[in-house]
Amino acid sequence: MLKFKNNSKNIKNGDIFICTHDTYDDRHKYINDAIKNGCKAIIIDKDIKANNKMFIKVQNTNDTYYQILNNYYNYPLDNLKLIGITGTDGKTTTAMIINDLLNNYVNSSYLGTNGFILKEKVIKTKNTTPSIDTLFKYFDVLNKNNYDNLVMEVSSEALLHNRCHNINFDIAVLTNIKKDHLNVHKTFKNYLESKTKLFKQANLCILNKDDKHFNYIKRKCNKNIITYGTKKKCDYYFYDINEYNDKTTFKLKVNDKIYNITSPLIGKFNVYNLVSAIATLNCFNINITSIINNIKKIKQVPGRLQKIDFKQNYDIVLDYAHTSNATYEVLKLFNKIKKGNIITVVGCAGKRYKDKRSEIGKIVTTYSDKVIFTMDDPRDEKVLDIINDMISKVKNNNYEIIENREKAIFEALHLAKENDTILILGKGLDNYMAISDKYVKYSDLNVIKSYFKKLSKEK
Known part of the structure; x- marks a missing residue:
């Protein structure tokens, strides 16, 4: 069992407490609590006024904790494609659609508001995006069960609290950004800045070009960018949307080829979700015509319309x-x-x-x-x-x-x-x-x- 922990409340006799930190919290504050609970050593990256062999100083405790977890679970992301979805609205629906469609081709799993889902098995989760130690436990489960992909919702709060610190995403998807979660982030600028963390950690960014914060996010992307939306210059350009009680139809243009799509998901906002999913699968070299054929089989996203x-x-x-x-x-x-x-x-x-x-x-x-x-x-x-x-x-x-x-x-x-x-x-x-x-x-x-x-x- 892993003895390294960054939550002083979970420390048991003989554990090692690692003082990670984020924008609003610094676990160096909880050293006394960890000692009371029986920790045998404490990893720090700040000067502590104590002459005690219990303290081990490193350059950055967040980096160290990531390395410990990565080593302990034998580098689980080496064999796992990771897709992160962030945005104010549409995270759950988009992530569920991508996972649903991917399972027609590979073994894919989902992690987010609706739990940790491995095919028909659902494990309830406390947070949309769990703590980094829990994430690595899930990565390990997926490796041991021969899963190829994890599609996960990445909340702004998780990014704020460094729950995904140093985790590299193969693809990061932006749904949209609206004024939200200011009870946590205090200002919209903080909220927006926390969202950008995901795109700095991704090899490929799929961005909603219709979102008014598109250019800001684009500037923060480290690698390749693919766009989707209703602007003609988008890589995945959709138009001629028709909304009905039981379906939505639209046209999608990719590389000068036009596709007619009928989706069982109702509403224009679900067209955005669906097109970002199509773009994601297409980036894994899955043929768009094949993806469209599987769209008609998409399951209802629980609790969403x-x-x-x-x-x-x-x-x-x-x-x-x-x-x-x-x-x-x-x-x-x-x-x-x-x-x-x-x-x-x-x-x-x-x-x-x-x-x-x-x-x-x-x-x-x-x-x-x-x-x-x-x-x-x-x-x-x-x-x-x-x-x-x-x-x-x-x-x-x-x-x-x-x-x-x-x-x-x-x-x-x-x-x-x-x-x-x-x-x-x-x-x-x-x-x-x-x-x-x-x-x-x-x-x-x-x-x-x-x-x-x-x-x-x-x-």
């Missing part, structure tokens, strides 16, 4: 959208394809994105026929305070407030008429509600199931 079917005469859609941009894109799509009214159930998370709450409130009341504001991971904030922030700039009166999320969903289901669409936003397939400092068992999907179970008993 996921339609729930209980034989009802209206649509129920679960989606993880929790940023203002993602919320707007979802509502814009359903306004294009709707047959009846749109009923939206939505909240905002506590201790997150305070400046976005009123913006989300305006978006949902503008593009929905009916809105039910409710709770969404309130943490230690009062649900009503969060909702009041959301409605502070709302001018429409097409909403009601039901703090209890289960009751809010029940009300939406009760109100729905034939051909209506109920959008339940924010949590996707999350199986918890963050209340105070606890994670209470909760699921939007289970609430919907209980509603129809109750309905069937009443008939």
Whole structure:
């Protein structure tokens, strides 16, 4: 068992504590905690005022920890292609699509918000991008099980905290960058700068040329760059997009050749996700015509525009959208394809994105026929305070407030008429509600199931 650890809380008797550091945290601060927990040696890269043989000084503890892990797991990335996906919205969908398509050709795995997925096996993960020691454990698992690829979401927070320090990516993909996660990064400049770390560590960068921060990211790329988007000079240029209730069609131009594509994934934003996936596979010398033939078999990405079917005469859609941009894109799509009214159930998370709450409130009341504001991971904030922030700039009166999320969903289901669409936003397939400092068992999907179970008993 590896005895080197960079979390003082995990130190046991005889372990070696390594004081790694990142933008906002320096583990040299936790030396006393590590000693109390029984560490036998401490690796540092700063001068410590102590004449103690326990201390081993190196030039850079982050580099040293990477080397230790790499040696311990026998250089696992030598036999593994690594694809990193980053961006504000679309990381999960893009990563899942790439992994899904790659599995038609090689043994590919996924790591991100939806867990660590090896074909049909799913291992739940605490973070979108785990700590570097956990990453190396996963790399080792993939090597021992003869996997060729890992497609992983790389969050800005992971980059901020150096969880991917020194890890070389074969391909890095940018979905988009919007103003987000300022509760962690403090400023948008910090957020943007943290995103660039991934592209500095990649052999090939696949960038969304339509994103307004494209040029900034491009300047940070070390190696080759491939572009995709709706600009004619993109390497993967798509146009003539048609959105339907059950599919999206578009044209894709690559190297002067035009492809007609029909995707089961709905929405223009999913065209961006899909084209970046096509570009990624094509960079592995997989023929575009072959990729297109496999697109029709793409699986529904769990919790992303996921339609729930209980034989009802209206649509129920679960989606993880929790940023203002993602919320707007979802509502814009359903306004294009709707047959009846749109009923939206939505909240905002506590201790997150305070400046976005009123913006989300305006978006949902503008593009929905009916809105039910409710709770969404309130943490230690009062649900009503969060909702009041959301409605502070709302001018429409097409909403009601039901703090209890289960009751809010029940009300939406009760109100729905034939051909209506109920959008339940924010949590996707999350199986918890963050209340105070606890994670209470909760699921939007289970609430919907209980509603129809109750309905069937009443008939």
